[in-house]
Amino acid sequence: MKKRAPDLSAQIASSIRDAIVDGRLIVDERLPSEAELSAEFEVSRSTVREALKRLGAQSLIRTERGATGGAFVNHLRYEDAYAQHVTTSTLLLSMNSVHFATAAEARFALEAACVPLSAARRTPDHLATMRAEIHRQSQPGLSDEGFCASDVAFHRALVDGAGNPVLSYQLAGAVEAMQPLMNMITFTARSRSEIVSLHSRIADALDARDASAADATLSELASYTVTLGQTMFAKARSG
Amino acid sequence: MKKRAPDLSAQIASSIRDAIVDGRLIVDERLPSEAELSAEFEVSRSTVREALKRLGAQSLIRTERGATGGAFVNHLRYEDAYAQHVTTSTLLLSMNSVHFATAAEARFALEAACVPLSAARRTPDHLATMRAEIHRQSQPGLSDEGFCASDVAFHRALVDGAGNPVLSYQLAGAVEAMQPLMNMITFTARSRSEIVSLHSRIADALDARDASAADATLSELASYTVTLGQTMFAKARSG
DNA sequence: AGACTTTTAAATGTCTGACAAATGAAAAAG
DNA sequence: CTTTTTCATTTGTCAGACATTTAAAAGTCT
Helix, strand or coil, rough: CCCCCCCCCHHHHHHHCCCCHHHCCCCCCCCCCCHHHHHHHCHHHHHHHHHHHHHHHCCCCECCCCCCCCCEEECCCHHHHHHHHHHHHHHHHHHHHCCHHHHHHHHHHHHHHHHHHHHHHHHHHHHHHHHHHHHHHHHCCCHHHHHHHHHHHHHHHHHHHCCCCCHHHHHHHHHCCHHHHHHCCCCCCHHHHHHHHHHHHHHHHHHHHCHHHHHHHHHHHHHHHHHHHHHHHHHHHHH | CCCCCCCCHHHHHHHHHHHHCCCCCCCEEECCCHHHHHHHHCCEEEEEEHHHHHHCCCCEEEEEEECCEEEEEEECCHHHHHHHHHHHHHHHHHHHCCCCHHHHHHHHHHHHHHHHHHHHCHHHHHHHHHHHHHHCCCCCCCCHHHHHHHHHHHHHHHHCCCCHHHHHHHHHHHHHHCCHHHHHHCCHHHHHHHHHHHHHHHHHHHHHHCCHHHHHHHHHHHHHHHHHHHHHHHHHHCC
């Protein structure tokens, strides 16, 4: 039950991380140089460097070389957080062998939360993106991976239509992390056209700012997706 | 516009990360030792170590010392991902100076997505947690921080009631990252009792498995929270 | 004086070699 | 066969050196 003391580099990373999280170090502020930090913490420069690499991996700091270089508190941007969130979510799903139904339920529940906002606020740009993806999805030559990627892009446009970046960020994990699971479903021509049709109806409803129609169609899409997943897994068991 | 080549340690980290993400390295598999990796990548051991620290910071690997030690592909657990997600979300909100209204909108929209599922699946345990937190929130001596922490615990129970771990994970960022913003609102005795009353009604509705009543009350709570926030910020501007 | 070039100092990035500490496995002792 | 000791392996830490990058300072020419 005893937790051994973590490595020095981990301790130092924690110490600096705390300073950043509760605001004692502010964005773009420069940390002391590696030499100064090693004196301050009374460790070697290598140990300090390992601590800084840890923080860099979490996008908490960035480093610049040269005379005026050093480690700076990083301004965490949506894109960085977004990418990390997707990677982590994807691994979480695959490593914990989450059932397809569970992941799909979460994804569609969260997406449904965006629909009323998106119906109210979507711009022509969002609608154009959705239409473009729908068009791509109906191309016969499209690979399965391409279809799934386009599916993700369609749903991201739906989510972004809500005009709330916090919502978009949180949804990223749910929607994008599903892609590998979705890829496992080999879409038939028939199921593709069904999905394209549902996508079109969702886009139409959002175009008309009809939140309840969009919500109802999204529910249809959710059930259909879960059904497809069940069929696929049943076939995998029997085959 | 030119992107300089990233550091060697970053390149090596990427290379190993890719191997983990697309499954060429599986959970609990042992990576080559630092000496072997340094030979393989033709860099020094320090460089390899910095790469490994980066991966460790993302919970992708863990390291063990000793004869049979080494770096192992880590089984990413919900708790690890959860903690990271909360830290990142919190920083994202503070560093991008997200408006209270935007964050609150995202939070309540996502929570609303859980309500129907939670009404259907919540266990007595979830209800007991909610009641306990409501009781704590009505104690007069409770600090503002304590009240907010209890608020988070209440809402987490609501989300967990949906019985979907993926949903709980995704919601963690939205709910917990709000806490520092919520802490900024100094609750009066009057607003606390209003919130406690709304929490009670939500718990009652979930107890009765009445999803629409729970949803309606959550909407009330959302409006009330946003109103409190607006009042607070108006006062901050004038004062 | 002003514009251009060179030098220099500071900082991170990388390498080498060494030793400490942890830990399981093999060898030795009983 | 069990216990103890030794040992080899591996990560953790340290010290010192050199390479590379960068901006500022110093120098040079017009």
